[in-house]
Amino acid sequence: MFYMDGKLQYPVRVERPNPVFARALQQAIGGVEGEIRVCLQYMFQGWGARGPAKYRDMLLNTGTEEIGHIEMLATAVALNLEKAPLSFQEEAAANPVAGAVLNGMNLRHILSAGLAATPEDANGVPFNCSHVYASGNIAGDMLANAMAEATGRALAVRLHGMTDDPGMKDMLGFLIARDTMHQQQWLAVVEELGGYQAQLPIPNSHKDTEPHAQYAYAYFGHDMSGLVPSGRWTEGATLDGKGRFTSMRSEPLGEKPVLAPPRPDSGAQTDQVNAPAAANDPAMAQRGRSA
Amino acid sequence: MFYMDGKLQYPVRVERPNPVFARALQQAIGGVEGEIRVCLQYMFQGWGARGPAKYRDMLLNTGTEEIGHIEMLATAVALNLEKAPLSFQEEAAANPVAGAVLNGMNLRHILSAGLAATPEDANGVPFNCSHVYASGNIAGDMLANAMAEATGRALAVRLHGMTDDPGMKDMLGFLIARDTMHQQQWLAVVEELGGYQAQLPIPNSHKDTEPHAQYAYAYFGHDMSGLVPSGRWTEGATLDGKGRFTSMRSEPLGEKPVLAPPRPDSGAQTDQVNAPAAANDPAMAQRGRSA
Amino acid sequence: MFYMDGKLQYPVRVERPNPVFARALQQAIGGVEGEIRVCLQYMFQGWGARGPAKYRDMLLNTGTEEIGHIEMLATAVALNLEKAPLSFQEEAAANPVAGAVLNGMNLRHILSAGLAATPEDANGVPFNCSHVYASGNIAGDMLANAMAEATGRALAVRLHGMTDDPGMKDMLGFLIARDTMHQQQWLAVVEELGGYQAQLPIPNSHKDTEPHAQYAYAYFGHDMSGLVPSGRWTEGATLDGKGRFTSMRSEPLGEKPVLAPPRPDSGAQTDQVNAPAAANDPAMAQRGRSA
C-alpha cells in the first residue's frame, strides 16, 4: 500500500519558461527511457517477485521513489508551459517571427491538457506498457533495470545540455545523480549473487549441451568477405568462466525449407494449390549478370 | 548491403504439429523478447554507430544473423500449423472435445495468414518498433543488448520446456546456445572498454557534482517503517570505484508545488480561474479518523 | 513524494488457483477500465491541477490509493498462476483433456513473466497511456473519472460473477465498494461546484451565441423516416437551466465541398492534375435502379 505527502522530492524551479523544452521534457515522463517506465517496471518486478523477499522490498522502495520523479517532471512541464502562446494571434503579437513557438510545441499541451504534462514522449506518442520488463528472472530483470537507467541517464544528460535554465539544470542534476545510483544498485545485485561467473548465462538454470554447446561461445561472421570483427568477444575466457571465445564464419546448417502446398479450402489462389512441388527449379536456372 | 541463400541457419523439424505451440512460438518472433526486436536493434545501433568502427561491424554481423533466426521461427510456426483445423466442423469431426484446438489458436494464423507466421507476439499483438533501443551510447546499448538476450534466452528456455517435440527441442536448443553467446558478446564489449570501473556511470562523459553528487551512491528508503532493505547496494565500494554505497530514508527536499491558476481563455471552468489561491488550506483542516 | 509499507490494502487470497481467471483479472490491471488507468489519470490530473488546491490534494490521495489496487490485483494474478501447467506434456499428464488450460491462458504469463502479472488487458494488449484523460478542466475531468469508475465497477462486478473462489470474491467485493465511493466522489465535486446548472456546458467559460446557439439544445434526427426518438432530450428544460430541448430533422446547411486540384508537384497522378473542374456532373447523370 502507498502513501504521499504532496511535496516534491527535490525542488522544481523554472526561471524562463520554455514551451518547446516542455515538449523535450516529455521524453523523461512518457518516453521509453522515462520515469513511468521505470516506476511500473520496478513495481511489477516487485509484485511478481518470487525467491528472496528482500529483492521485492528493494524494488518496491525504488519504484515508489520513481513516482515522485514523474511528479517532479510533470511539475516541470507545467511550469515551462505557463507563458505559452494559446493562439497564432497571441504569438504574432508577442513575436515578430510568427509561429516560432507554436511550431515547436506539443499542441496537445494546449488542446488536450490545458498547459500541463501528458503521459507521452517528446513526439507526443503515449507511453505503452509493453516496455515494462518483468521477466520473473532476477538477473534478467537487473540487466533490464540497469539498461533503463543507462538510457534514462543519457536522456537526462541530454536534457541537461539542452537548457540553460538554472532551475531546470538543478532538477536534472538531481535526477542524473539518482540514475547513477540506480545503475549501480541493480548491477550490485548481480555482484551480490556471484557476478557473471555465477549468473551467466541467463537463465542459469538451463545448461547448453551438445550438439548445441559448440555454438554457445562462438562469434558468427556474416560478412561476405569472410573477415570477422575481433575483440574481447572472439578470444579469451568467456565471462562465465565456462569456456573460451572463438569465432567462425557462419554457414547454413539447414536446407531450404519446404512447406506443404496450401489446402484447397484455405483461401489461397487455385494456382498455389495446383502448383507442382518442384516448380522452382527451372525458374532458378537463369544466372543474373552483374550490375 | 545484404544477401541471402534461402537456406536455414539450423534445421527446423516438426514431428507433431501443434497449432497452439505455434501461438507460443510467436512470442519469439514478434514479442518484446523476440528476434525482430534484436535484429532491428543491432541494425539500428550499427547504422547509427559513431566512434570505433569495429563495433559497427560487430553489430551488423550479429544483426544479420538474427534475420535468419526470424526465418527459422517463421518456418517453425508454419510447420506447426500444417494440420490445424480450419473450421469448427473439421475440429469436431477429428476431436470429440470440440474447440480444444481452435480455442487455443491465434485465429489470425487461419484468418489473416493462411497458416503462416505473423510479426506478432503470443497474444497476437503486433511488434512495435519502439522496442528498438539504439541510444548512441555504446555502453547503454550493450546493456540493452545483453538484457534483450537475457529475456530472449529465458523465453527460449520456457518454449523448450513447453514442448516435447524433438525437432522443436533441437531448434530451440540451438537458439538458446546462440543467446548464450550473444549475452557474452555484448558484455565482453563493456569489459574490453574497461569494465564498470571505466564505463559507469553511463554516460561516463557526465560527472555528478555537488550538490547532487551526495545522492549518487545512496539507496533511498521509501518504506514507512524507516527500515531499508540492505545488501551490496547499501555498503561497500561502488561498482565504478568512485565512492561507497550508503542508504538513507528518503525525505522531501522540495515543497508542495504551486502552479499558476488557469488563464481565462484556456478552456478551464470559470471556478478554476476565479479560485482564491489559498483555497486549499481550510479544506485540509479535517483530520481523517483511522480506518 | 510517495511512500509504501509493503502491505496489501485488503487481503488477497486464492483458494483454487485458476490460470484462466488470471487472464481475466488482467483486464482490471491493464484494461482501459482498469487500475493503471485510474491511478495515472488521477495523478496527472493532480499534478497538472490549476485552481483550487484542494482538488489537487483530493486527486493525489485517491491516485495513491489506486497504486495499491494494482498491487492487489497483481498479487491475485500471481496467486492464480501458481499451479499453471508449464508445458503441454505437464497438462496432458494432469488432465485427460489436453490443452484445456493452456488454451485459455495468456501465454505471456508463462513465457514473459514467469507466472506473474503483466501490465496488459485480458487479451494481452499492453496498457496505452492515451487513456489518461487530464483535460485541465475540472468538470470534464470529474466526468472522465466517474466514467472510469463506472466502467471499472462494471468490470469488477463481471469478474466477481465469473469466479466462485471465496478469496477472489472477497477481494473483488472490496474493490467494487471502493469503486462505488469513487463514482460518488467525483460527481460530488460537480455538485459542490453548483451542479449541472453551474457547470454545463463544459467548459462553462465559453458561451454559445448566435448564429450557433440555435443548435445548442436541439436533438438532430438523421433517420431517413423523419422520425426522431423522443425522450428527456427532446423536451423540457435543459439541464443547465438555460434553454429548452427541441428536436429537428437534420438537413445540410452547407454545400458539397470543393477542393483545389492537386498541384503538379505534389505526387498525384497527372490525370488528377489535368481534370476539368466540373468533371463530375455528367457522371452523376445516371440514376440507379432500385436494388
Place this chain on the structure above:
Amino acid sequence: MFYMDGKLQYPVRVERPNPVFARALQQAIGGVEGEIRVCLQYMFQGWGARGPAKYRDMLLNTGTEEIGHIEMLATAVALNLEKAPLSFQEEAAANPVAGAVLNGMNLRHILSAGLAATPEDANGVPFNCSHVYASGNIAGDMLANAMAEATGRALAVRLHGMTDDPGMKDMLGFLIARDTMHQQQWLAVVEELGGYQAQLPIPNSHKDTEPHAQYAYAYFGHDMSGLVPSGRWTEGATLDGKGRFTSMRSEPLGEKPVLAPPRPDSGAQTDQVNAPAAANDPAMAQRGRSA
C-alpha cells in the same frame, strides 16, 4: 444501413489557409477527444444496445451526425493545407525565415496524404479504437459519452481561441454548439432513468454488502500528515441517497503478500529457486538514516 448526400452539415470556409492550424485541427479528427471516437463510440453502443430500443435509435442518430463532423473537419484540414510549402526551397523563397511553416507542420500531410487530412491527432498519432467505450451498461455509457463531449467541447473551444480565421471560427462555433447539446443529451438519459438516486452505483444491479459496504461511502486519505482534503465527498448524504459520506485515514487491512518460490523449470535463476523463504528478514534490519 446508411446514406449520404455529399453536402456538408455546416459550411466550411477558410479565408487564410494555415498549415500549422491544420495540424492542430487533427486533434478534433483523430484525437481521443475527437470525432472518430464519438462516432464509433455511439455506433458501437447502438449496435450492441440491449434493453429499451429507443436508446439504440438515439445513439445511431447521433453517431450518424458525427460522421458528418469528421467530414467537416477533414475538409477544413484540406483547405488549410492548400498553400502549404512543399519544399524547403519553396518556403525559403516565400519567407525570409526559412522553416517557419514546415517546422510546425504534420509532415505526413505532405508526404503521406498529398495535402489532406489523416485519421491522426495533433501529434500525428493514429487514432486507436481502444477509446471506443461501449460497456453494455447504459448509465456507464452515458457518462462516457458526456465525458467525450466535455473534453471534445474543451478541445473545440481551444481551437476556436487558437485561430482568428472567420470561416474557421464559424465552423467551430457550430461544432461547439453541437457539443453543448450532446453533453445535455447523454446526461438527460440519466435523468430520464431516475437520476443518480436510481442509477448509482453503476452498475446498480450489484449491491455493496458487508463486510465491504463500510468502504462504499468513505473517502480514504493516503497523506502522511493524516489530514484529509474535505468537501462534499466527505460529508452529507451520498448522491445515491443510500448513505452518508465519511472520511478515514487509509490503513492496510492485509499483510505483506507471500508468493511461492519459482519452480525449478520456470526460467528463473537458480538463486531464486533455492532461496530460503524468510531471506528478507535480516536484510530489513538496517535502519536508514535520514536524508
Place this chain on the structure above:
Amino acid sequence: MFYMDGKLQYPVRVERPNPVFARALQQAIGGVEGEIRVCLQYMFQGWGARGPAKYRDMLLNTGTEEIGHIEMLATAVALNLEKAPLSFQEEAAANPVAGAVLNGMNLRHILSAGLAATPEDANGVPFNCSHVYASGNIAGDMLANAMAEATGRALAVRLHGMTDDPGMKDMLGFLIARDTMHQQQWLAVVEELGGYQAQLPIPNSHKDTEPHAQYAYAYFGHDMSGLVPSGRWTEGATLDGKGRFTSMRSEPLGEKPVLAPPRPDSGAQTDQVNAPAAANDPAMAQRGRSA
C-alpha cells in the same frame, strides 16, 4: 452529411450461437482486413480527393455502404454471444469439459462490452487508424483499395469456411459478393484512366531519368548463388510499355558509410568520442574459420 434507417443491409441470422466464432468475426470488424478500415479509408480518400469529382462521389458512396457492413458484423457478434457462459461455474454446469468455451472467447466480450462487439481484431487488438491509406494519388489509392478488398474477401471466405451456421453462411456469402464487386470497382478506375500503360509508374507525374533509369526495370538478385528467380518480371516488355525487363546480380554501388564521431556533449561514452577514426582496420584482420 449522412443518414441512416436502422435497418440491416442484408439479414443477419444466427441459428447456433458460438461465442468463439464471435471472436473470429471480430477480425472482419477491427482487423486490418476488416470493415472499419475500408470504411474510413474510402471516406478519407473521398474527403481529401482532389481532381475529378466523380471519384470523390464514388468513394463516399461505397464508404457509406461499408458502415452498414460494420453494423451487420457487430450484430452478428452480439447474436453469437447471446448464450455465452458468464462464469466458470456456469460453464462447468453446462459442459462436462470445463473451460472449453471461456478458453476460446475474447474475454472482453464479457468483461468490457456486456456481450457485444468491440472495434478489435480476432486477437482483441484494437483497430489502429494508421491502416487508413489515403495517399492523394488516385492510382495508389485504387491499388490500396483493391488490396484491402482482396485481403477482406480472403478473410470472409475463411470465416465462411469456419462455420456451418446457415445464417452466418448466408450473411458472409453476401459480404463476399460485395467484396468481389469492390475489387472490380477500384481496378476499373485504373482501367478507365488508361490502365497500367498510362498509370504506371505511380506517381506517373515523376519520370525516372539517368543515371537512375537503368535501375527502373531490372530485377536484382541478392542470392549468394548468383542465380536469379526468373519469370515475367525478368523478361519481356514492362507493364507500362516503356521498357523491357532485365535481371542482374545486385552489387554495392556505394562504399562503407562513415559517420562523424559523436560530439563530446551528445551523451555518448568518452571512448566513442576519443576513438581513432580507423580503429576498425586491425580488428577486421582476423579471418573466421568455417562453422
Place this chain on the structure above:
Amino acid sequence: MFYMDGKLQYPVRVERPNPVFARALQQAIGGVEGEIRVCLQYMFQGWGARGPAKYRDMLLNTGTEEIGHIEMLATAVALNLEKAPLSFQEEAAANPVAGAVLNGMNLRHILSAGLAATPEDANGVPFNCSHVYASGNIAGDMLANAMAEATGRALAVRLHGMTDDPGMKDMLGFLIARDTMHQQQWLAVVEELGGYQAQLPIPNSHKDTEPHAQYAYAYFGHDMSGLVPSGRWTEGATLDGKGRFTSMRSEPLGEKPVLAPPRPDSGAQTDQVNAPAAANDPAMAQRGRSA
C-alpha cells in the same frame, strides 16, 4: 540465412545537413509507406509461401534488397543530423531566429538516439508490424506489394521534391527507380498467372453463387438523391470476364436487428434488464421538424 558486406547499395551523400529533412526522411524508414514495412512484408510472405517455390525466392531476394534500403536511409538521417543544434543556447548563438531548427526536429533524434535514425515515421510514431500484409494468397499479396510500392514511390517523389541537396536527390532518384521496378514486378506476377481474368476475384478458389452472385458486379448507390456516379465500374464487362457491371440504388434487405435483453447478471443497469421489448415504438412517434 543472410549475409552482408557493410557497403551501401547506392552512395549516400549529404552536402548541406538539414535536421528537419532528417525528420521527413523518417517516413521512408518507419512510415507505413516505408522500407521496414516492405522488407518485413516480403520476408514474411516468402517465409510463409506455399505453392510454387519460385515466388518464395523472388520475394526473399527483394526483401533482402530492402534491408539495404533501410540502411541507406538510416545513413542519410544520421548525416543530415550531423550539425544539428543540441541546445537552445547553441541554436540561439548560431541563428538569430531562435528555435527555427529545434522546433522542426524529431527531438528523439537528439534525446534518444544521439543523432541517428529511429524506426519511426516523420511524426515520431514507431513502426507497427500490423502493416506487414502476408495473406497466404499470392494474388492478394501481389496487390499489397504493388500498393506498398505505389505509396512508397509517391513518398519518395515527395521527399525528392522537398530537398534541393544534390546528394539526397541522387539517392532518392535511385530509390524511386527501384520502386518503379518493384511496382512492375509484383503486377507482373499477376500477369504471369493469367491476369485479372484468371485471378479475380481474390481468392479465386471461392465462387459467388446465388442468391449472392447478383450482388457481385453491382455498384451500390447510397446517395439520397438516387443518382449514382457512373464510369467503367457501372457498365461494360467486368474485369474478370465473368459478368457485366450494373448499378443500383442500395436499399435495406434486412430489418432492424433485435438483440435479447441483457441478462440480469451481466453488469447492465436494472432498467435495461426490465425494459419492455417494444419500448421504442411510442418513442419514435414524434416527427422532427425540419432544421
